[in-house]
Amino acid sequence: xxxxxxxxxxxxxxxxxxxxxxxxxxxxxxxxxxxxxxxxxxxxxxxxxxxxxxxxxxxxxxxxxxxxxxxxxxxxxxxxxxxxxxxxxxxxxxxxxxxxxxx
Amino acid sequence: xxxxxxxxxxxxxxxxxxxxxxxxxxxxxxxxxxxxxxxxxxxxxxxxxxxxxxxxxxxxxxxxxxxxxxxxxxxxxxxxxxxxxxxxxxxxxxxxxxxxxxx
DNA sequence: AATTCATATGAATAGCATATCATATGTTAT
DNA sequence: ATAACATATGATATGCTATTCATATGAATT
Numbered sequence: 001x002x003x004x005x006x007x008x009x010x011x012x013x014x015x016x017x018x019x020x021x022x023x024x025x026x027x028x029x030x031x032x033x034x035x036x037x038x039x040x041x042x043x044x045x046x047x048x049x050x051x052x053x054x055x056x057x058x059x060x061x062x063x064x065x066x067x068x069x070x071x072x073x074x075x076x077x078x079x080x081x082x083x084x085x086x087x088x089x090x091x092x093x094x095x096x097x098x099x100x101x102x103x
Numbered sequence: 104x105x106x107x108x109x110x111x112x113x114x115x116x117x118x119x120x121x122x123x124x125x126x127x128x129x130x131x132x133x134x135x136x137x138x139x140x141x142x143x144x145x146x147x148x149x150x151x152x153x154x155x156x157x158x159x160x161x162x163x164x165x166x167x168x169x170x171x172x173x174x175x176x177x178x179x180x181x182x183x184x185x186x187x188x189x190x191x192x193x194x195x196x197x198x199x200x201x202x203x204x205x206x
Numbered sequence: 207a208a209t210t211c212a213t214a215t216g217a218a219t220a221g222c223a224t225a226t227c228a229t230a231t232g233t234t235a236t
Numbered sequence: 237a238t239a240a241c242a243t244a245t246g247a248t249a250t251g252c253t254a255t256t257c258a259t260a261t262g263a264a265t266t
Contacts, residue, residue, distance in 0.1 A: 005192045007119050014117020015224080016110050033243055046225060048244055058195035067233050067242045077191040084187055085112065088180035092161035093108040118254080136213055149255060151214055170212045170263050208266085215260065222253080230245065236238085 012057045017042060018050045022059060025073040026082060032068040115160045120145060121153045125162060128176040129185060135171040 013019060020040050025031060031039075037047040051071055054060045059078050060071050073079060116122060123143050128134060134142075140150040154174055157163045162181050163174050176182060 006189070007122060009188065009192055010113070010116040010118075010122060011223090013113040015113075017224085019110060019113060034241095043226070044243070045227080045245090049224080052244080058191075064233090067240095069243065074195070077187075077194065081187055081191060084180075084184055086109070088161075088184060089108045089112055091180065092177070093112060114253095120254085137211095146256070147213070148215085148257080152254080155214080167263085170210095172213065210265080211263085213260100213262075216258090218256085220253105220255075222251100224252090225250080226248085228246090230243100232241105232243075234239105234241080236240100 009057055012053050012059065015050075017046065018054055021047070021050055021054065022073060022078065022082070025060060025071060026079060030070045030072040032065075032070055034068075036071070112160055115156050115162065118153075120149065121157055124150070124153055124157065125176060125181065125185070128163060128174060129182060133173045133175040135168075135173055137171075139174070 013022075017040070021036060024036060024039060033047050033051065034044060036051070037044045040047070051060065051062075055062060055071075059074055061074060062069050062071050064070075116125075120143070124139060127139060127142060136150050136154065137147060139154070140147045143150070154163065154165075158165060158174075161177055163176055165172050165174050167173075
């Protein structure tokens with residue numbers, strides 16, 4: 001992998017599973033790896049791999065709590081970012097992106 | 104390909120070449136396909152493919168001008184979006200994302 | 207209408223990211 | 237120290253995406 005910052009940023013988001021995790025964390029606040037994996041019905045290993053990449057781009061933060069590592073979304077930038085993105089998606093993509101016809 | 108809107112949005116951005124095109128259009132205003140391809144040193148065909156996907160997510164707009172199709176960035180949502188994203192990248196990723204060590 | 211310029215499309219290969227499996231590391235309790 | 241729980245890591249095979257090449261479509265000019 002050899003990405004500049006911005007590319008790495010988008011690359012990390014360009015994956016359903018990682019976006020699901022972010023959405024889950026945005027909703028639930030904080031969660032451990034096992035809880036995330038169970039909720040999204042993915043392997044623990046897969047969740048861990050995804051979280052690592054999210055961590056590298058600082059989309060999420062961790063803190064150790066006993067045996068568990070509790071992940072949280074980066075409230076500072078990611079939350080407002082997602083709100084703005086959803087504005088774009090709502091406005092332009094709800095009907096648009098789904099249908100590859102016309103244009 | 105079977106993506107929900109939000110996934111499709113990110114998927115489209117999760118590619119260097121498409122991001123380069125958006126950055127170019129943000130900077131230059133409007134450009135035709137050949138000009139884009141030459142500037143970014145990619146094949147005309149590749150540029151066209153990329154632009155189609157950007158169009159499907161409404162990141163860009165087109166208008167026909169003679170033989171040419173002039174592409175422009177979606178000023179309404181994409182520009183402010185990129186500004187906010189760059190805030191995140193500058194703040195968290197300049198040093199962070201590049202180095203996979205620590206954390 | 208034929209030619210040239212500009213862009214789009216389709217198909218196939220090449221390239222890369224992800225999912226998976228097995229295992230390692232780390233933490234706490236007994 | 238060992239066992240049990242929680243998470244991380246590494247390697248590999250699979251699957252998906254992008255690039256490429258060849259060609260088609262569209263527009264304007266002669």
